[in-house]
Amino acid sequence: MSPHHRRQLTPLALAAVAALALSACSSAGTNHQQSDTLVYATGDAEPSCLDPHVGGNYPQALISTQYLEPLVGRDSSGKIQPWLATEWQASDDGLTWDFTLQDGVTFTDGTPLDAAAVKANIEHLQDPNTQSSTGYLAVQKIAEIETIDDTHVRFHLSAPDSALLESLxxxxxxxxxxxxxxxxxxxxxxxxxxxxxxxxxxxxxxQQVDLVRNDDYRTPGPEADHEGPAHIERIEWRFIPDAATRNAALAAGEVQVIDNPLPADIVAAEQSGSGIEHIDAPRPGAVNRIELNSGQAPFDDVRVREAFIRVADPNPGISSLFKGVASRSYSPLASVEPTAVADKSLFGTDPAAAAKLLDEAGWEMGSDGVREKNGAKLTVRFPVSTNQSTAAEQSLFEQIQANAAAVGFDVVIEPVDLSSWYGALAAHEYEAVSAPYTKVGPDVLRILYHSDGTIPAPSGYFANNAQLKDPELDAILDQASATLDEAERTKLYADAQQRILESFTVLPLYDQQNHFLVKGVEGVTTLGTVATPTFVNARLG
Structure with a gap:
């Protein structure tokens, strides 16, 4: 548990804190709640950089959706759609990709959107000094960028990449x-x-980021319902970490959109008839899951990993804590990914079987209820990022901790801030971790479970938290990445998922929760790519 003891506030004190926060909200910024200003309150961690090329986390994606656009989009069915690029063509061997750009488009500083600009962006992502992780991994196979003319750019790849459009x-x-x-x-x-x-x-x-409308906007993506600029003139993007305060601000009309609401507040909003709209937009890529570090003891033994999986029993906690807004997953991939494969049979709860597996692995029960082997305790360090795990999820982890203790695991949950969490992972000071990873398409499996993923990106982040090093899995993922045949690709990713699940390094929990509550504004929608909200269609009520 946390080493910091926090004084518990009474409901009256909490209400006073919320009232003060609302007062601060109403006076924040320069716009003072103008009628043409939409106010968004986020509970995600405040980015340290508004450029999503640097690092590459979800809070950056949330806000950058409002001012940066990708080459291509994706609709709700998973089909890639034109955006800044109008057309594309891959060579038969998959090693050359030609893109045609929209003509006559400029960035808001007047710089032209041309082939040279695309080249500069890919090189920026690939430059180690940019300290990119997500973007760096996404464009790793682009070996050379050729500018044919202003509106035509050609990518030469080091190897075929069936996920290139999804990545872009x-x-x-x-x-x-x-x-x-x-x-x-x-x-x-x-x-x-x-x-x-x-x-x-x-x-x-x-406090906040202030955004102003681009009156010359002319590149509407797949979600836009009109040509030309947005209807609203400004956005105040406020950082309000406390979920109760965000919800109170929404109810009071101080903000129009909040993210990361509490499950109870989602249910209350849906049942209240108060005019609050709930948008459920699961993130693509991987599910929320617990991964077991197979690269070091005790989880370098598959029997110990399976024992943990068999005793974790997350279903009752998911049902009670998430109030029906999250459904148990048995797949490594999000439900919004058409290629997701589930295997419920691998995740049945059986404490007796778990105890037997630990006995077979040589872990004997100690007098304190913690198993031991060769003088070492069966300790599982579990750092938890309080910036990324909601209160409900942290409570779920505590239930899993208690369930695992029943057969002799000593799960040590360590709540830490985001930078400390990254530090613990980089130093391999963990045996279990929940690390959300959002990526469009099933290629996220290669990022997360290929042995190459144990090598850090320039930012220092490595994606393979399970430390899986399975040559057969690597071969399947490499083949899936190289084939442009959709049916063959789907089959390969199904095989990969089965192998990952059978390794008992992954305990799937549920889709990455991505909920928004909206009041006093119409036309809020989310991108078909990384499920971030866009306000290009928004109209204040």
Missing amino acids: SQQWTAIQSPAGIARGMEQNCQAPIGTGPFIVESWTPQ
Whole structure:
């Protein structure tokens, strides 16, 4: 548990805190709740950089959707759609891709969107000094970028990449002004320059980012319902970490959209008839899951991994804590991925079988209820990012901790901030971890479970938290990445998922929860790519 003891506030005190926060919200920024201003309150961690090329986490995707756009989009059925690129063509061997860009488009600083700009963006992602992770991994196979003319760019790949279009649809590879990039990381992190419907005007750390409408907007993506600029003039993007405070602000009309609402608040909103709309937009890529570090003891023994899986029993907690807004998953892939494969049979709860597996593995029960082997305790360090795991999820982890203790596991949950969490992973100071990873398409399996994923990206982040090193799985994932035949690709990813599940390194829980509550505004929708909200269609009520 956390080493910091927190004083529990009474309901009256909590209400006072919320009231003060609302007062601060109503006076924050320069716009003072103008009628043409939409206010968005996020509970995700405040980005340290507004450029999603740098690092590459979901909070960056959330906000950058408003000012940066990708080469291609994706609709709700999973079909890739034109966006900044109008056409594309792959060679028969999959090693050359030609893209045609929209003609006459400029970034909001007047720099042209042309082949040279696309080249600068890919090189920016691939430059180790950019410290990219998600974007870096997405464009790893692009070996050379050839500018044919202003509106035609050609990618030469080091190996076929069936996920290239999916990767290029993400916010972490969105295209931004090369002149903006050339200012240097510090300045570009403050206000990246794109082609999107809004422009970064200012950023007040620990408070808000102010966005102003791009009146010259002319590149509407697949979700836009009209040509031309957005209807609203401004967005105040506020950072309000406390879920209860965000919900109170929504109810009071201080904000129009909140993310990461509590499950109970979602249910209450749906049942209240108060005019609050619930948008459920599961993130693509991997599910929320617990991964077991097979690269070190005790989970280098498959029997110990299976024992943990057999005793974890997350279903009752998911049912009670999430109030029906989350459904148990038995797949490594999100339900929104058409290629997801589930195998419920591998995840039946059986504490007796778990105890037997631990006996067979040589772990003997100690007098304190914790098993031991060769003088070592059966300890499972489980760092939890409080920026990424909701209160309900942290409570679920505590239930799993108690269930595992019944057969002799000592699960040590360590709540930490995001930077400390990354540090624990980088130092391999964990045996279990829940690490959300959002990526469009099933190629996320290669990122997360190929042995290459044990090698850190330039940011220092490595994706293979399970530390899986399975040559047969690598071969399947490599083949899936190389084939452009959709049926064959789907079959290969099904085989890969089965092998991953049978390794007992992954305990799937549920889709990455991505909920929004909306009040006093119409036309809010989410991208078919990384499920982030877009306000290009929004109209204030």
